[in-house]
Amino acid sequence: MLQSMTGYGIAHRETDTYAATVEIKSLNSKTLDLSLRLPRFLQDRELEIRNLVTKSLIRGKVNLNLDFTRPRAAARTGAVLNEAVLLLALEELRQVSARSGASLEQLTALAHALPGALRIPADSTAATEEEEEVPWEELLPLLHEALDRVNQFRRDEGQALTNEILSYLDKIRIQLADVERHDPTRIEQVRQRLQNHLAEITGSEHFNPTRFEQEVLYYIEKLDIAEEKVRLVNHLHYFTETVYLPEPTGKKLAFISQEIGREINTIGSKANDSVIQHLVVGMKEELEKIKEQINNIL
Structure with missing residues (x-):
């Protein structure tokens, strides 16, 4: 199932001696762009935190803020x-x-x-400084909790994106079916034009039957869109299968979308038919909607 790159998660803990909050915001990005704000006593944990976030969120413009404060009464203990x-x-x-x-x-x-x-007596000052060093193991579950909430947010957003993208894909299928229904009419029109053209040129003294046959075969092959229609159906099917894969598929879906666009463009250029051209424009419009949403997908 698809996951959005947009997400938000927050986790909070408050004790008698401190209050800690981990807040994570994630937006779209081609790679992982991670920004951290940590209290001074956790600066040496930055690499570990970056690795955890990278493994969990993979991609996105991510801002992580770990806020740590002590109640005023606790800060002045020993005075x-x-x-x-x-x-x-x-x-x-x-x-x-x-x-x-x-x-x-x-x-x-x-x-x-x-x-x-x-x-503040000297011994009390020492005790206060020691209290500032809250064990990282005590704060680590907050980070995991915030990451879990971001990923749940992403899954919820991804479900909505999945439904939206598949609706656009269904519209492309419907328009492709219209192309399939109209194609015999188009072929008949091409055949009629060729027959009329043949009747005009066969009476000419410069008529070359061999060359004419070669040109007709080339012309028919150029107008044939059967292979493009089959490939487009396969690409649409592959796209749908990829949507439901468990791993992140945003980049793969982008590549498949390029192939879908290539087949749609070829159908439009080879068909040489106004009705099919209108259907091709409609398919391109739905494909652009899909590409726009793929930019939000992990």
């Missing part, structure tokens, strides 16, 4: 009040309150924001 600084600040604030008439309660609330009002 204690600097009593000496606060006492000195409070004394100064009382003097300001007396001079300005401002409420002491309002000014006291500012004391905790003064430089040096909070201090």
